[in-house]
Amino acid sequence: MQFRPLHDHVLVKRLEASEERIGGIIIPDTAKEKPQEGEVLAVGPGKLLDDGTRRAVAVAAGNKVLFGKYAGTEITIDGDEMLVLRESDILGIVE
Numbered sequence: 074m075q076f077r078p079l080h081d082h083v084l085v086k087r088l089e090a091s092e093e094r095i096g097g098i099i100i101p102d103t104a105k106e107k108p109q110e111g112e113v114l115a116v117g118p119g120k121l122l123d124d125g126t127r128r129a130v131a132v133a134a135g136n137k138v139l140f141g142k143y144a145g146t147e148i149t150i151d152g153d154e155m156l157v158l159r160e161s162d163i164l165g166i167v168e
Contacts, residue, residue, distance in 0.1 A: 076115065080117050080121065083117065084115040086156075088110045112137055137166065138165065
């Protein structure tokens with residue numbers, strides 16, 4: 074299945090968090106927090122402004138981004154969990 078975001082929406086795949094063990098304690102997967110960093114897979118054409126022009130989205134496919142903890146909508150595409158975020162939910166680009 075293909076997914077093409079509309080307006081100022083961005084499709085992001087979460088990056089896997091590195092597993093750290095402190096003091097030999099292993100935290101089960103169900104108790105771990107989901108990472109707040111991801112890779113942009115697709116970007117919409119931009120927000121439609123009142124005057125009829127579009128404002129381009131500031132991120133591009135391939136960028137690594139940070140986003141809010143509860144931001145976006147989780148979807149599943151071909152068995153992979155993805156997030157659909159608004160551009161305003163993205164906190165910054167990681168370089």
